[in-house]
Amino acid sequence: MNTKEYLDILVEQYETKDFIKDDPVKFPHRFTKKEDIEIAAFLASVFAYGKREVFISKLEILFNKMDDKPYEFVVSFNEENHILDDFDYRFSVGVDIVQIILILKTLYSSGESLESLFKYGWINNGDIKGMLTVVVDYFYSRVTLPITKGFYHLLPDPRKGSACKRLNMFLRWMVRGGSVDLGLWKFMPKSEIFIPLDVHVAKISRELGLLTRTQNDYKAVVEIMENLKNFDSEDPVKYDFAMFGYGVNN
Numbered sequence: 001m002n003t004k005e006y007l008d009i010l011v012e013q014y015e016t017k018d019f020i021k022d023d024p025v026k027f028p029h030r031f032t033k034k035e036d037i038e039i040a041a042f043l044a045s046v047f048a049y050g051k052r053e054v055f056i057s058k059l060e061i062l063f064n065k066m067d068d069k070p071y072e073f074v075v076s077f078n079e080e081n082h083i084l085d086d087f088d089y090r091f092s093v094g095v096d097i098v099q100i101i102l103i104l105k106t107l108y109s110s111g112e113s114l115e116s117l118f119k120y121g122w123i124n125n126g127d128i129k130g131m132l133t134v135v136v137d138y139f140y141s142r143v144t145l146p147i148t149k150g151f152y153h154l155l156p157d158p159r160k161g162s163a164c165k166r167l168n169m170f171l172r173w174m175v176r177g178g179s180v181d182l183g184l185w186k187f188m189p190k191s192e193i194f195i196p197l198d199v200h201v202a203k204i205s206r207e208l209g210l211l212t213r214t215q216n217d218y219k220a221v222v223e224i225m226e227n228l229k230n231f232d233s234e235d236p237v238k239y240d241f242a243m244f245g246y247g248v249n250n
Contacts, residue, residue, distance in 0.1 A: 003209065003210075004204060004230075004231045006116060006242075006244075007208075007231065007242040008231075008238050008242075009247035010241065010242035010246060010249075011238050011239060011241050011242045011245075013082065013245055014241040014242070014244055014248075015178060015179060015180055015238065015241040016179055016180070017179050019180050019241070020180055022038040022052070022056075023052075023180075024044040024047075024052075024055070024056060024059060024176075025041075025050045025173055025181070025182075027041070027043075027044040027059060027063060028040040028041035028044060028173065028182060029041045029143075029182070030063075030068065031070070031205070033071065034113075034116050034184060035070075035071035035113065036069070036070050036071045037182060038113060038114045038115060038184070039071055039074055039097070039104060039108075039172070039195055040063070040070045041170055041173050041174060042114055043059070043062065043100075043169055043172035044059055044156065045166045045167065046100070046141075046154040046164050046167075046170075047059055047089055047092075047166075047171070048169060049090075049165075049166065050089075050090055051098060054176070054187075055089065058089045061087070062087060062097070065083050065084060065087065071086065073197070074089075074101055074104045074108060075105055075108055077099070077101050077102065078121065079102070079104055079145075081250075082133070083148040084097050084098050084101065085098070088221055089155045089231060090150075091148075092147065092150030092153060092154055093148055093150055094150065095097075095145050095146060095147055095151075095232075096147050096148055096150045096151040096154065097146045097147065098109070098145065099143060099144070099147050100139070100151070100154065100155075102142075102144070102145070103138075103139050103142045103143075107138075108140055110231075111185075115174075115184070115185050115187070117134070117138055118131060118135060118141040118171070118185070118187075119136060119185075119188075120173075120185040121133070121135055121159060122187060122188050123136030123187070127192075127193065128158075128164075128168070128171075128193070128194050129158045129159075131219065132158045132161070132164050132167050133157075133158050133159060133244050134169075135155075135157050136156070136157055136158065137228060139155050140152075140155075140157075154166075155167075158218065159199070161217045161218050161219070162217065162219070163197040163198075163216055163217055163218055163220065163221050164194075164220060165196045165197050165198050165241065166196065166197065168193065168194045168196045168197070169196035170223070171193045172195075172196060172237050172240065173191055175188060175190050175193050176190045176193065176235070176237060176238070177190075178238075180241070189230070189234075190234070190235055190237065191229070191233060191234050191235065191236065193223065193237050193244075194221050194222075194225055194237070195221065195224055195228065195237050195238055195239065195240050196217060197203070197210055197221045197224065198216075199216060200247055201224075201240070201243045201245070202216040202247050203218060204243045205224050206241070208246070209227075210224050210227040210228065211223055211224050213225075
C-alpha cells in the first residue's frame with residue numbers, strides 16, 4: 001500500500017460526524033444562522049491552540065458568557081459591558097478578546113461580514129498569504145484598546161512567515177463541505193485552502209515524506225500542499241483528517 005492509499009483510508013475513517021464532538025468545529029455546528037456560524041467558527045479557531053481539552057473548556061466558558069448567541073452578543077456589545085474582562089487563556093487576557101469582539105461589531109454593523117472580508121482579500125490577491133494579510137490588517141488597524149501581545153498571538157501576521165494554523169483551520173471549516181466542515185463560503189475553490197499546520201501535523205508530514213523543510217512556517221505549508229495536491233488536486237486539505245488519524249493510530 002502506498003502513502004496515498006493509506007491516507008485515503010484514514011480520511012474515510014476519520015472524516016465522519018463522530019469527529020465533531022471532540023473538536024473545536026463543534027462550536028459553529030451549534031448554529032444555523034450564517035452570522036452565528038461565522039462568528040462562532042472564527043472565535044473557536046483563534047483560541048484553538050495548546051491542549052485540546054483545555055481550550056475547548058475555555059471556549060465553552062466564552063460561549064456561555066455569550067448565552068450561545070454569538071452574533072447578537074457581538075452587535076450589541078460595548079465597552080461598558082464587562083462580562084469578558086476576566087476571560088483569559090494562556091497569552092491572551094480580557095482586553096484582547098474584548099478588542100476582537102469590538103472589531104467584529106464594527107465589521108458586521110457596517111453591513112459587511114467575515115465572509116466579505118476574506119472574499120475581498122482573496123479577490124484582490126488570489127493567494128492565501130495575501131488574503132490573510134488583508135484580514136489581519138483589518139483587525140490591526142482598528143485597535144483602540146490597550147491590548148497585550150496576546151491579541152497578536154490570536155491573529156498572527158502572515159508577513160512574518162507564520163503558518164497561520166488557526167486561520168487556515170477556520171478557512172477549512174468555512175470553505176470545505178462534507179460531514180465535518182461547514183462549506184458555507186463559495187468564493188474560492190477548496191483546492192486552494194491550506195492545511196492547518198501545527199507541530200503534530202508537521203511531525204507526521206515529515207514521517208510520511210511530505211515535508212523536508214525543518215521549520216514549521218508558511219513555506220512548510222506550501223511544500224506540504226504541493227505534495228498533497230499530487231494525491232488529490234481538487235481537495236488536498238481533506239488529508240488533515242488523515243494526519244489526525246495517523247497520529248491516533250501511531
